[in-house]
Amino acid sequence: MATSERNNKILLDLVQQPGNNLCADCGAPDPDWASYTLGVFVCLNCSGMHRNLPAVSKVKSIRLDHWEDSLVEFMQEKGNSAAKAIFEKCVPVFFYQPQQKDCVVLKDQWIRAKYERREFTGENIYFQKVYSAGNYPKLFEATLWKKGKESKQFLKSTFLLSQKDFTLRYFIKEDSKVPKAVINMKDLNAVFQPEKIGHANGLQISYVDDERSKNLFVYHEDGQVIVSFFNAIRATRLAYLLKKNPTLQEKDLKHQLTPHCLKEGYMEKTGPTQREPFKKRWFTLCSMNRKLLYFKSPLDATERGAVFIGTESHGYSVSEITSRNSRGSRWHCGISLVTPDRQFVFMCEQEQEQREWIMAFRKVISQPMTPEDYANEANLRRGK
Numbered sequence: 246m247a248t249s250e251r252n253n254k255i256l257l258d259l260v261q262q263p264g265n266n267l268c269a270d271c272g273a274p275d276p277d278w279a280s281y282t283l284g285v286f287v288c289l290n291c292s293g294m295h296r297n298l299p300a301v302s303k304v305k306s307i308r309l310d311h312w313e314d315s316l317v318e319f320m321q322e323k324g325n326s327a328a329k330a331i332f333e334k335c336v337p338v339f340f341y342q343p344q345q346k347d348c349v350v351l352k353d354q355w356i357r358a359k360y361e362r363r364e365f366t367g368e369n370i371y372f373q374k375v376y377s378a379g380n381y382p383k384l385f386e387a388t389l390w391k392k393g394k395e396s397k398q399f400l401k402s403t404f405l406l407s408q409k410d411f412t413l414r415y416f417i418k419e420d421s422k423v424p425k426a427v428i429n430m431k432d433l434n435a436v437f438q439p440e441k442i443g444h445a446n447g448l449q450i451s452y453v454d455d456e457r458s459k460n461l462f463v464y465h466e467d468g469q470v471i472v473s474f475f476n477a478i479r480a481t482r483l484a485y486l487l488k489k490n491p492t493l494q495e496k497d498l499k500h501q502l503t504p505h506c507l508k509e510g511y512m513e514k515t516g517p518t519q520r521e522p523f524k525k526r527w528f529t530l531c532s533m534n535r536k537l538l539y540f541k542s543p544l545d546a547t548e549r550g551a552v553f554i555g556t557e558s559h560g561y562s563v564s565e566i567t568s569r570n571s572r573g574s575r576w577h578c579g580i581s582l583v584t585p586d587r588q589f590v591f592m593c594e595q596e597q598e599q600r601e602w603i604m605a606f607r608k609v610i611s612q613p614m615t616p617e618d619y620a621n622e623a624n625l626r627r628g629k
Contacts, residue, residue: 252313256317256320257307259324260275260279263326264324265326269291269325269328270285270294270355271347271352273288273345275288277289278291278292278304279304280304281304281316282302283295283302283328284319284323286307288345292304301360301361331366332360332366334365335373338483338499340365340376340476341479348437349439350445350472353468357469381408381477381484382408383407383409384407384408385406385474386405387465387470387477388401388402389404389465390464391463392463394546399464401419402415402417402425406474408480408485411429411431411485412429412430413430413433413450413478415461428452429452430481432452433452434504435450435503436503437449442462446465446471448462456624458538475503478503479502482502486498507532507608507609508529508601511525511526511528512576512598512602513576514539514589514590523576526549527545530602530609535621536552537551537552537582538550538551539551552625555618555622556611556612556613557611559585561585562610563580563581563582563607565580566579566581576592577592579591579592579599585626
């Protein structure tokens with residue numbers, strides 16, 4: 246067997262080993278690239294981001310490229326687990342670690358933070374101090390581009406996060422002393438939405454004001470700035486949740502920091518009598534607060550309505566309905582959502598969308614309700 250073939254076979258055997266069989270940076274299965282300067286196996290997408298760091302990382306395909314003996318020996322000595330012990334030694338709980346399906350800016354900044362800035366090795370005194378428990382800055386300020394409430398125009402706004410009173414304030418005028426809004430950490434969430442916002446670094450901030458869900462859409466041209474702001478939100482949320490739940494540990498609260506919605510997209514809905522004309526609306530379903538929110542468009546600042554989704558034992562259910570029951574709808578893949586107060590009828594354009602929505606509804610319905618869920622249900626039924 247030729248040396249080149251032998252070396253490629255060694256690498257293909259190495260990548261099957263536990264730890265190496267998932268991308269070192271996003272967890273994607275079956276990585277087929279490797280950084281021969283860092284000693285890690287990565288997926289095709291992450292290998293492209295490593296190429297942007299030529300001073301730190303150099304990559305090759307483990308299947309297609311020629312590997313010298315010395316590089317193969319280096320990969321045998323290192324590997325993903327050994328690299329993780331170095332480059333992820335001190336990752337704070339609040340710092341978001343992207344997965345395969347996350348957007349480019351999150352993955353890019355994670356890779357840069359690990360290998361270029363070496364933020365988590367414990368060797369940099371500044372990062373070691375900042376990321377130590379309780380030492381994250383109590384105030385964090387960022388100037389971002391924010392979409393106007395009624396217009397499509399983005400204007401500069403200053404955002405100020407505070408762990409002193411667990412709030413996010415934002416100011417629409419540079420010299421303003423009075424914030425446009427003061428948002429409590431209790432019901433705040435942040436999720437990257439590049440496609441929806443139309444910018445690679447687009448971030449959606451959601452919160453509750455006067456019992457209604459509202460959205461802010463922001464971005465910054467510098468990926469490091471927007472991801473740092475996102476992680477500062479997560480740090481402030483963690484501090485709030487720790488104060489609210491003093492018996493819990495940081496790792497127990499990690500999943501509550503910035504939860505993703507279960508499903509979002511367009512459906513058509515009709516009114517309470519089901520004789521009203523169907524209207525196309527943008528829907529968002531979140532398992533954390535058990536709410537289905539609907540908006541006129543994806544970039545609406547304020548919800549048009551909300552539906553609480555409880556458990557089956559409390560009178561909630563979801564099922565598929567046939568197109569003959571959908572008077573006036575342009576779409577024909579129906580869903581019936583039954584609550585104690587009324588039946589909601591939604592129509593999807595495609596059967597795949599219908600199946601995904603039904604699966605998402607059933608996931609929420611199957612989850613036990615918490616005391617906070619009961620309070621949210623009572624507020625929604627009383628107010629709407």
